[in-house]
Amino acid sequence: MSQAMDKKVVWITGASSGIGLALTKRYLEDGWRVLASARKSGELEDLLEAFDSLTFVPFDMTDDSQIEAVHDTLSSYSAHLDCAVLNAGTCEYLDINEPDWKMMDRIMSVNFFGLVNSVEVCLPLLKKASSPHLVGVSSQAVQAAFPQAEAYGASKAAIRYFLSSLRMNLKQFNVDVTCLLPGFVDTPLTQKNTFSMPFLMSPDDAAKRMFNALESRPFEYAFPKRLTAMLWAGRHFPKLWLSMLAPKTK
Template sequence: MQAKTAQLKNETIWITGGSSGIGYALVAKLAEHNKVIVSARDQSKLEAMSENLPNVSFVVFDVSDKTQIDRVTNELSQITPHIDRAILNAGHCEYLDIDQPDWDIMERMMAVNFLGMVNSLHACLSLLKKAPHPHLIGVSSQAIAAPFTQAEGYGASKAAIQYWLASLRIDLVKFNIDVTSIMPGFVDTPLTQKNTFDMPFIINSEQAATRIIDAIDKRVLNCAFPKRLSAMLWFARKMPRSWMKLQQPK
Protein backbone atom coordinates (compact mmCIF):
# COMPACT_ATOMS: atom_id res chain seq x y z
CA MET A 1 0.00 0.00 0.00
CA GLN A 2 1.34 3.42 -0.94
CA ALA A 3 2.12 5.74 1.95
CA LYS A 4 -0.11 8.76 2.54
CA THR A 5 1.16 11.93 0.89
CA ALA A 6 3.32 14.07 3.15
CA GLN A 7 1.75 17.51 3.32
CA LEU A 8 3.93 20.58 3.32
CA LYS A 9 2.19 23.54 4.91
CA ASN A 10 2.48 27.31 5.08
CA GLU A 11 5.39 27.57 2.67
CA THR A 12 6.05 29.64 -0.43
CA ILE A 13 6.85 27.30 -3.30
CA TRP A 14 7.84 28.19 -6.87
CA ILE A 15 7.24 25.52 -9.53
CA THR A 16 8.50 25.82 -13.09
CA GLY A 17 6.92 23.79 -15.88
CA GLY A 18 3.75 23.85 -13.80
CA SER A 19 1.09 24.04 -16.50
CA SER A 20 0.94 20.32 -17.33
CA GLY A 21 2.09 16.84 -16.35
CA ILE A 22 4.02 16.38 -13.13
CA GLY A 23 4.25 20.13 -12.57
CA TYR A 24 0.49 20.60 -12.69
CA ALA A 25 -0.06 17.64 -10.35
CA LEU A 26 2.41 19.18 -7.88
CA VAL A 27 0.62 22.52 -8.04
CA ALA A 28 -2.76 20.91 -7.43
CA LYS A 29 -1.50 18.98 -4.40
CA LEU A 30 0.59 21.76 -2.85
CA ALA A 31 -1.70 24.76 -3.41
CA GLU A 32 -4.21 23.65 -0.79
CA HIS A 33 -1.90 24.44 2.14
CA ASN A 34 0.87 26.57 0.64
CA LYS A 35 1.45 29.75 -1.31
CA VAL A 36 2.32 28.42 -4.76
CA ILE A 37 3.78 30.40 -7.65
CA VAL A 38 3.59 28.69 -11.03
CA SER A 39 5.70 29.40 -14.09
CA ALA A 40 5.40 28.15 -17.67
CA ARG A 41 6.14 29.71 -21.02
CA ASP A 42 2.55 29.53 -22.33
CA GLN A 43 0.56 32.41 -20.87
CA SER A 44 -2.74 31.01 -22.12
CA LYS A 45 -2.22 27.80 -20.16
CA LEU A 46 -1.47 29.78 -17.01
CA GLU A 47 -4.59 31.87 -17.52
CA ALA A 48 -6.63 28.69 -17.87
CA MET A 49 -5.13 27.36 -14.65
CA SER A 50 -6.09 30.54 -12.79
CA GLU A 51 -9.78 29.72 -13.30
CA ASN A 52 -9.41 26.48 -11.32
CA LEU A 53 -6.71 27.62 -8.89
CA PRO A 54 -7.67 31.15 -7.80
CA ASN A 55 -5.23 31.21 -4.87
CA VAL A 56 -2.17 30.44 -7.01
CA SER A 57 0.12 33.15 -8.44
CA PHE A 58 1.53 32.99 -11.96
CA VAL A 59 4.72 34.23 -13.62
CA VAL A 60 5.25 33.60 -17.33
CA PHE A 61 8.76 32.25 -17.94
CA ASP A 62 10.38 30.61 -20.93
CA VAL A 63 13.25 29.07 -18.99
CA SER A 64 15.41 28.78 -22.10
CA ASP A 65 15.40 32.57 -22.56
CA LYS A 66 17.92 34.13 -20.20
CA THR A 67 16.84 37.64 -21.20
CA GLN A 68 13.70 37.03 -19.10
CA ILE A 69 15.58 36.37 -15.86
CA ASP A 70 15.57 39.92 -14.49
CA ARG A 71 11.85 40.34 -15.20
CA VAL A 72 11.02 37.02 -13.57
CA THR A 73 13.09 37.85 -10.49
CA ASN A 74 11.29 41.17 -10.20
CA GLU A 75 7.85 39.59 -10.55
CA LEU A 76 8.66 36.90 -8.01
CA SER A 77 9.88 39.60 -5.60
CA GLN A 78 6.60 41.46 -5.99
CA ILE A 79 4.68 38.33 -5.01
CA THR A 80 6.80 37.17 -2.08
CA PRO A 81 9.74 38.34 0.07
CA HIS A 82 11.27 34.86 -0.03
CA ILE A 83 10.90 31.39 -1.57
CA ASP A 84 11.03 28.39 0.76
CA ARG A 85 11.28 25.78 -1.99
CA ALA A 86 11.99 26.07 -5.69
CA ILE A 87 10.89 23.04 -7.70
CA LEU A 88 12.64 23.36 -11.05
CA ASN A 89 10.62 21.00 -13.18
CA ALA A 90 10.40 22.56 -16.67
CA GLY A 91 11.54 20.14 -19.35
CA HIS A 92 11.27 18.99 -22.93
CA CYS A 93 11.94 15.76 -24.83
CA GLU A 94 12.84 15.03 -28.45
CA TYR A 95 14.38 11.91 -29.94
CA LEU A 96 17.24 11.64 -32.41
CA ASP A 97 16.63 9.71 -35.63
CA ILE A 98 20.17 8.67 -36.56
CA ASP A 99 19.08 7.91 -40.16
CA GLN A 100 17.93 11.50 -40.65
CA PRO A 101 19.52 13.33 -37.74
CA ASP A 102 18.39 16.72 -36.58
CA TRP A 103 21.52 17.72 -34.69
CA ASP A 104 19.83 20.80 -33.29
CA ILE A 105 17.95 18.49 -30.93
CA MET A 106 21.04 18.45 -28.71
CA GLU A 107 21.02 22.22 -28.42
CA ARG A 108 17.29 22.37 -27.73
CA MET A 109 17.51 19.71 -25.02
CA MET A 110 20.35 21.48 -23.25
CA ALA A 111 18.67 24.88 -23.67
CA VAL A 112 15.45 23.82 -21.95
CA ASN A 113 16.38 20.99 -19.60
CA PHE A 114 19.82 22.02 -18.34
CA LEU A 115 20.35 25.71 -19.10
CA GLY A 116 16.69 26.31 -18.36
CA MET A 117 17.29 25.04 -14.84
CA VAL A 118 20.40 27.22 -14.56
CA ASN A 119 18.34 30.23 -15.63
CA SER A 120 15.62 29.34 -13.13
CA LEU A 121 18.05 29.19 -10.23
CA HIS A 122 19.55 32.48 -11.39
CA ALA A 123 16.07 33.99 -11.19
CA CYS A 124 15.21 32.73 -7.70
CA LEU A 125 18.49 32.32 -5.79
CA SER A 126 18.30 35.70 -4.07
CA LEU A 127 14.81 34.83 -2.77
CA LEU A 128 15.87 31.34 -1.67
CA LYS A 129 18.67 32.86 0.39
CA LYS A 130 16.10 34.88 2.34
CA ALA A 131 14.08 31.83 3.43
CA PRO A 132 14.60 30.35 6.92
CA HIS A 133 15.12 26.79 5.62
CA PRO A 134 15.51 27.03 1.84
CA HIS A 135 15.30 24.02 -0.44
CA LEU A 136 16.22 23.66 -4.12
CA ILE A 137 14.64 20.75 -6.00
CA GLY A 138 15.59 19.83 -9.57
CA VAL A 139 13.87 17.23 -11.73
CA SER A 140 16.31 14.97 -13.57
CA SER A 141 15.40 11.50 -14.87
CA GLN A 142 16.14 7.81 -14.44
CA ALA A 143 17.10 7.92 -18.12
CA ILE A 144 20.60 8.84 -16.93
CA ALA A 145 21.03 5.41 -15.33
CA ALA A 146 21.34 3.49 -18.62
CA PRO A 147 21.40 4.38 -22.32
CA PHE A 148 18.13 4.42 -24.23
CA THR A 149 17.81 4.40 -28.00
CA GLN A 150 17.37 7.86 -29.59
CA ALA A 151 17.70 9.55 -26.17
CA GLU A 152 21.15 11.05 -26.74
CA GLY A 153 20.01 14.65 -26.30
CA TYR A 154 17.46 14.08 -23.57
CA GLY A 155 19.66 11.77 -21.50
CA ALA A 156 22.71 14.01 -21.78
CA SER A 157 20.75 17.06 -20.63
CA LYS A 158 19.35 15.19 -17.63
CA ALA A 159 22.80 13.83 -16.74
CA ALA A 160 24.09 17.40 -16.77
CA ILE A 161 21.33 18.33 -14.32
CA GLN A 162 22.32 15.53 -11.96
CA TYR A 163 25.98 16.57 -11.80
CA TRP A 164 25.07 20.24 -11.53
CA LEU A 165 22.76 19.63 -8.58
CA ALA A 166 25.35 17.44 -6.84
CA SER A 167 27.96 20.19 -7.09
CA LEU A 168 25.48 22.86 -6.01
CA ARG A 169 24.72 20.77 -2.94
CA ILE A 170 28.29 21.44 -1.81
CA ASP A 171 28.47 25.10 -2.75
CA LEU A 172 25.06 26.11 -1.38
CA VAL A 173 25.74 24.78 2.12
CA LYS A 174 27.06 28.22 3.09
CA PHE A 175 23.57 29.61 2.44
CA ASN A 176 21.84 26.78 4.30
CA ILE A 177 20.15 25.67 1.06
CA ASP A 178 19.34 21.96 0.81
CA VAL A 179 19.41 20.38 -2.67
CA THR A 180 17.33 17.42 -3.84
CA SER A 181 17.48 15.67 -7.20
CA ILE A 182 14.29 13.96 -8.37
CA MET A 183 14.70 11.16 -10.93
CA PRO A 184 11.34 9.90 -12.17
CA GLY A 185 10.89 6.97 -14.48
CA PHE A 186 8.14 6.92 -17.07
CA VAL A 187 5.23 9.15 -16.11
CA ASP A 188 2.02 9.48 -18.13
CA THR A 189 2.18 13.12 -19.29
CA PRO A 190 1.61 14.97 -22.58
CA LEU A 191 5.31 14.45 -23.34
CA THR A 192 5.36 10.68 -22.83
CA GLN A 193 2.00 10.21 -24.57
CA LYS A 194 3.87 10.90 -27.81
CA ASN A 195 6.19 7.93 -27.25
CA THR A 196 5.77 4.94 -29.54
CA PHE A 197 7.83 2.47 -27.49
CA ASP A 198 7.08 0.41 -24.38
CA MET A 199 7.41 2.34 -21.12
CA PRO A 200 7.87 -0.16 -18.27
CA PHE A 201 6.35 0.56 -14.87
CA ILE A 202 4.71 3.79 -16.05
CA ILE A 203 2.79 5.73 -13.39
CA ASN A 204 0.43 8.68 -13.61
CA SER A 205 1.38 12.26 -12.75
CA GLU A 206 -0.58 12.26 -9.48
CA GLN A 207 1.38 9.22 -8.27
CA ALA A 208 4.61 10.92 -9.29
CA ALA A 209 3.65 14.11 -7.46
CA THR A 210 2.88 12.14 -4.29
CA ARG A 211 6.34 10.55 -4.31
CA ILE A 212 8.06 13.84 -5.05
CA ILE A 213 6.28 15.64 -2.21
CA ASP A 214 7.26 12.86 0.19
CA ALA A 215 10.91 13.16 -0.91
CA ILE A 216 10.82 16.94 -0.60
CA ASP A 217 9.31 16.73 2.87
CA LYS A 218 12.17 14.45 3.95
CA ARG A 219 14.77 16.63 2.14
CA VAL A 220 16.49 13.58 0.68
CA LEU A 221 19.53 14.07 -1.53
CA ASN A 222 18.25 11.92 -4.41
CA CYS A 223 14.94 10.27 -5.13
CA ALA A 224 14.53 7.77 -7.99
CA PHE A 225 11.18 6.09 -8.63
CA PRO A 226 9.59 3.69 -9.30
CA LYS A 227 12.00 1.28 -7.63
CA ARG A 228 11.19 -1.52 -10.07
CA LEU A 229 12.59 0.58 -12.89
CA SER A 230 15.64 1.44 -10.79
CA ALA A 231 16.28 -2.28 -10.33
CA MET A 232 15.91 -2.94 -14.06
CA LEU A 233 18.37 -0.17 -14.90
CA TRP A 234 20.82 -1.52 -12.31
CA PHE A 235 20.89 -4.79 -14.24
CA ALA A 236 21.26 -2.80 -17.47
CA ARG A 237 24.46 -1.25 -16.12
CA LYS A 238 25.76 -4.64 -15.00
CA MET A 239 25.00 -6.25 -18.37
CA PRO A 240 25.59 -3.45 -20.89
CA ARG A 241 25.87 -5.68 -23.97
CA SER A 242 22.60 -7.43 -23.22
CA TRP A 243 20.93 -4.08 -22.58
CA MET A 244 22.30 -2.72 -25.86
CA LYS A 245 20.75 -5.64 -27.77
CA LEU A 246 17.39 -4.99 -26.12
CA GLN A 247 17.58 -1.38 -27.22
CA GLN A 248 18.14 -2.21 -30.88
CA PRO A 249 15.17 -1.33 -33.10
CA LYS A 250 13.09 -4.34 -34.03
Protein backbone atom coordinates (compact mmCIF):
# COMPACT_ATOMS: atom_id res chain seq x y z
CA MET A 1 0.00 0.00 0.00
CA SER A 2 1.34 3.49 -0.85
CA GLN A 3 2.09 5.98 1.94
CA ALA A 4 -0.79 8.25 0.84
CA MET A 5 -3.22 5.30 1.08
CA ASP A 6 -2.03 4.55 4.66
CA LYS A 7 -2.98 7.99 5.96
CA LYS A 8 -6.30 8.55 7.66
CA VAL A 9 -8.50 11.00 5.75
CA VAL A 10 -10.48 13.91 7.22
CA TRP A 11 -12.78 16.42 5.52
CA ILE A 12 -12.82 19.81 7.29
CA THR A 13 -15.29 22.56 6.37
CA GLY A 14 -14.63 26.21 7.14
CA ALA A 15 -10.93 25.41 6.76
CA SER A 16 -9.89 28.76 5.28
CA SER A 17 -9.68 30.73 8.53
CA GLY A 18 -9.95 30.70 12.31
CA ILE A 19 -10.68 27.38 14.04
CA GLY A 20 -10.95 25.38 10.79
CA LEU A 21 -7.56 26.60 9.58
CA ALA A 22 -5.92 25.74 12.93
CA LEU A 23 -7.59 22.31 12.94
CA THR A 24 -6.38 21.68 9.39
CA LYS A 25 -2.82 22.41 10.49
CA ARG A 26 -3.21 20.16 13.55
CA TYR A 27 -4.47 17.21 11.46
CA LEU A 28 -1.71 17.67 8.86
CA GLU A 29 0.97 17.76 11.56
CA ASP A 30 -0.46 14.52 12.94
CA GLY A 31 -0.02 12.84 9.56
CA TRP A 32 -3.61 12.88 8.28
CA ARG A 33 -4.60 13.52 4.70
CA VAL A 34 -6.86 16.59 4.77
CA LEU A 35 -9.57 17.53 2.28
CA ALA A 36 -10.33 21.14 3.19
CA SER A 37 -13.39 23.14 2.15
CA ALA A 38 -14.63 26.73 2.20
CA ARG A 39 -15.87 29.01 -0.54
CA LYS A 40 -12.36 30.43 -1.07
CA SER A 41 -9.00 28.94 -0.11
CA GLY A 42 -8.02 32.20 1.67
CA GLU A 43 -5.45 31.64 4.42
CA LEU A 44 -5.10 27.96 3.41
CA GLU A 45 -2.74 28.99 0.59
CA ASP A 46 0.45 28.72 2.71
CA LEU A 47 -0.52 25.26 3.99
CA LEU A 48 -1.37 24.13 0.43
CA GLU A 49 2.19 25.01 -0.59
CA ALA A 50 3.73 23.29 2.45
CA PHE A 51 1.75 20.00 2.54
CA ASP A 52 1.17 17.54 -0.34
CA SER A 53 -1.37 15.80 1.91
CA LEU A 54 -3.69 18.85 1.80
CA THR A 55 -6.28 19.35 -0.96
CA PHE A 56 -8.68 22.26 -1.29
CA VAL A 57 -12.24 21.38 -2.37
CA PRO A 58 -14.35 24.53 -2.88
CA PHE A 59 -17.86 24.32 -1.42
CA ASP A 60 -20.55 26.90 -0.71
CA MET A 61 -22.53 24.84 1.73
CA THR A 62 -25.66 27.00 1.34
CA ASP A 63 -25.90 25.92 -2.31
CA ASP A 64 -27.50 22.49 -2.37
CA SER A 65 -26.94 22.19 -6.14
CA GLN A 66 -23.23 21.67 -5.24
CA ILE A 67 -23.81 18.64 -2.98
CA GLU A 68 -23.42 15.92 -5.61
CA ALA A 69 -20.38 17.53 -7.27
CA VAL A 70 -18.59 18.08 -3.95
CA HIS A 71 -19.30 14.47 -2.94
CA ASP A 72 -17.87 13.31 -6.30
CA THR A 73 -14.78 15.52 -5.92
CA LEU A 74 -14.11 14.21 -2.40
CA SER A 75 -14.54 10.61 -3.61
CA SER A 76 -12.13 11.24 -6.49
CA TYR A 77 -9.47 11.96 -3.83
CA SER A 78 -10.43 9.21 -1.39
CA ALA A 79 -12.78 6.21 -1.52
CA HIS A 80 -13.74 6.81 2.13
CA LEU A 81 -13.55 9.41 4.92
CA ASP A 82 -12.36 8.39 8.40
CA CYS A 83 -13.58 11.68 9.84
CA ALA A 84 -15.56 14.77 8.83
CA VAL A 85 -15.33 17.95 10.90
CA LEU A 86 -18.25 20.18 9.91
CA ASN A 87 -16.97 23.45 11.28
CA ALA A 88 -17.95 26.21 8.80
CA GLY A 89 -20.24 28.89 10.17
CA THR A 90 -20.97 32.57 10.53
CA CYS A 91 -22.43 35.03 13.03
CA GLU A 92 -24.66 38.11 12.93
CA TYR A 93 -26.40 39.83 15.84
CA LEU A 94 -29.98 41.10 15.97
CA ASP A 95 -30.35 44.84 16.55
CA ILE A 96 -33.75 45.03 18.24
CA ASN A 97 -34.04 48.78 17.51
CA GLU A 98 -33.84 48.13 13.76
CA PRO A 99 -34.50 44.41 13.46
CA ASP A 100 -33.46 42.66 10.26
CA TRP A 101 -35.60 39.54 10.67
CA LYS A 102 -34.34 38.11 7.37
CA MET A 103 -31.04 37.65 9.20
CA MET A 104 -32.61 34.64 10.98
CA ASP A 105 -32.93 33.04 7.55
CA ARG A 106 -29.35 33.88 6.54
CA ILE A 107 -27.81 32.46 9.69
CA MET A 108 -29.94 29.29 9.70
CA SER A 109 -29.13 28.81 6.03
CA VAL A 110 -25.35 28.87 6.63
CA ASN A 111 -24.99 27.39 10.10
CA PHE A 112 -27.79 24.84 10.22
CA PHE A 113 -28.85 23.95 6.67
CA GLY A 114 -25.23 24.33 5.51
CA LEU A 115 -24.23 21.69 8.05
CA VAL A 116 -27.11 19.45 6.96
CA ASN A 117 -25.96 19.82 3.33
CA SER A 118 -22.44 18.93 4.45
CA VAL A 119 -23.73 15.75 6.12
CA GLU A 120 -25.43 14.85 2.84
CA VAL A 121 -22.08 15.31 1.07
CA CYS A 122 -19.96 13.21 3.41
CA LEU A 123 -22.18 10.51 4.91
CA PRO A 124 -21.85 8.02 2.02
CA LEU A 125 -18.03 8.34 2.26
CA LEU A 126 -18.02 8.00 6.06
CA LYS A 127 -20.07 4.81 5.80
CA LYS A 128 -17.29 3.31 3.68
CA ALA A 129 -14.69 3.73 6.48
CA SER A 130 -14.01 1.02 9.06
CA SER A 131 -14.48 3.28 12.10
CA PRO A 132 -15.95 6.60 10.95
CA HIS A 133 -16.40 9.76 13.02
CA LEU A 134 -18.76 12.65 12.21
CA VAL A 135 -18.06 15.89 14.10
CA GLY A 136 -20.14 19.09 14.09
CA VAL A 137 -19.32 22.45 15.62
CA SER A 138 -22.01 24.03 17.80
CA SER A 139 -21.11 26.60 20.48
CA GLN A 140 -21.10 27.20 24.23
CA ALA A 141 -23.66 29.91 23.35
CA VAL A 142 -26.32 27.17 23.54
CA GLN A 143 -25.69 26.67 27.27
CA ALA A 144 -27.29 30.00 28.35
CA ALA A 145 -28.97 32.89 26.53
CA PHE A 146 -26.91 35.81 25.24
CA PRO A 147 -28.46 39.13 24.17
CA GLN A 148 -28.69 39.72 20.40
CA ALA A 149 -27.78 36.07 19.69
CA GLU A 150 -31.30 35.00 18.64
CA ALA A 151 -30.13 33.76 15.23
CA TYR A 152 -26.68 32.46 16.08
CA GLY A 153 -27.79 30.71 19.28
CA ALA A 154 -30.83 29.14 17.61
CA SER A 155 -28.72 27.82 14.72
CA LYS A 156 -26.18 26.30 17.14
CA ALA A 157 -28.92 24.78 19.33
CA ALA A 158 -30.45 23.26 16.18
CA ILE A 159 -27.07 21.74 15.31
CA ARG A 160 -26.76 20.25 18.79
CA TYR A 161 -30.18 18.58 18.63
CA PHE A 162 -29.72 17.49 15.01
CA LEU A 163 -26.43 15.77 15.87
CA SER A 164 -27.80 14.11 19.00
CA SER A 165 -30.64 12.61 16.98
CA LEU A 166 -28.39 11.69 14.06
CA ARG A 167 -26.13 9.85 16.52
CA MET A 168 -29.06 7.55 17.33
CA ASN A 169 -29.73 6.87 13.65
CA LEU A 170 -26.09 6.34 12.71
CA LYS A 171 -25.22 3.88 15.48
CA GLN A 172 -26.46 1.02 13.26
CA PHE A 173 -23.84 2.07 10.66
CA ASN A 174 -21.03 2.29 13.25
CA VAL A 175 -20.66 6.07 12.66
CA ASP A 176 -19.72 7.91 15.90
CA VAL A 177 -21.06 11.47 16.22
CA THR A 178 -19.52 14.27 18.32
CA CYS A 179 -20.87 17.76 18.92
CA LEU A 180 -18.19 20.35 19.80
CA LEU A 181 -19.12 23.39 21.91
CA PRO A 182 -16.24 25.86 21.85
CA GLY A 183 -16.11 28.95 24.03
CA PHE A 184 -14.72 32.26 22.74
CA VAL A 185 -11.92 31.86 20.18
CA ASP A 186 -10.00 34.77 18.68
CA THR A 187 -10.96 34.53 14.97
CA PRO A 188 -12.38 36.86 12.27
CA LEU A 189 -15.84 35.75 13.49
CA THR A 190 -15.33 37.12 17.02
CA GLN A 191 -13.00 40.00 16.14
CA LYS A 192 -16.16 41.99 15.28
CA ASN A 193 -17.56 41.55 18.82
CA THR A 194 -17.77 44.71 20.92
CA PHE A 195 -18.50 42.94 24.25
CA SER A 196 -15.98 41.30 26.55
CA MET A 197 -15.29 37.61 25.82
CA PRO A 198 -14.28 35.72 28.96
CA PHE A 199 -11.54 33.08 28.66
CA LEU A 200 -10.80 33.98 25.01
CA MET A 201 -8.52 31.35 23.40
CA SER A 202 -6.23 31.38 20.37
CA PRO A 203 -7.35 29.23 17.39
CA ASP A 204 -4.30 26.98 17.93
CA ASP A 205 -5.25 26.39 21.56
CA ALA A 206 -8.87 25.62 20.59
CA ALA A 207 -7.77 23.28 17.78
CA LYS A 208 -5.40 21.42 20.11
CA ARG A 209 -8.16 20.90 22.70
CA MET A 210 -10.64 19.77 20.03
CA PHE A 211 -8.17 17.42 18.34
CA ASN A 212 -7.17 15.79 21.65
CA ALA A 213 -10.78 15.48 22.85
CA LEU A 214 -11.94 13.90 19.58
CA GLU A 215 -9.64 10.94 20.09
CA SER A 216 -12.03 9.42 22.66
CA ARG A 217 -15.10 10.28 20.50
CA PRO A 218 -17.27 11.89 23.20
CA PHE A 219 -20.93 12.67 22.44
CA GLU A 220 -20.17 16.30 23.32
CA TYR A 221 -17.11 18.31 24.23
CA ALA A 222 -17.61 21.79 25.73
CA PHE A 223 -14.58 23.92 26.55
CA PRO A 224 -13.07 25.78 28.35
CA LYS A 225 -14.54 24.32 31.54
CA ARG A 226 -14.48 27.70 33.34
CA LEU A 227 -16.93 29.09 30.76
CA THR A 228 -19.08 25.93 30.99
CA ALA A 229 -19.35 26.52 34.76
CA MET A 230 -20.24 30.19 34.29
CA LEU A 231 -22.97 29.29 31.78
CA TRP A 232 -24.27 26.51 34.05
CA ALA A 233 -24.82 29.20 36.69
CA GLY A 234 -26.54 31.40 34.07
CA ARG A 235 -28.88 28.56 33.13
CA HIS A 236 -29.74 27.67 36.73
CA PHE A 237 -30.13 31.25 37.97
CA PRO A 238 -31.88 32.76 34.92
CA LYS A 239 -33.20 35.89 36.65
CA LEU A 240 -29.74 36.81 37.90
CA TRP A 241 -28.29 36.05 34.44
CA LEU A 242 -30.96 38.28 32.82
CA SER A 243 -30.26 41.14 35.21
CA MET A 244 -26.52 40.88 34.48
CA LEU A 245 -26.64 40.59 30.67
CA ALA A 246 -29.85 42.22 29.43
CA PRO A 247 -29.51 45.81 28.12
CA LYS A 248 -30.72 48.28 30.76
CA THR A 249 -34.27 49.73 30.60
CA LYS A 250 -34.42 52.94 28.54
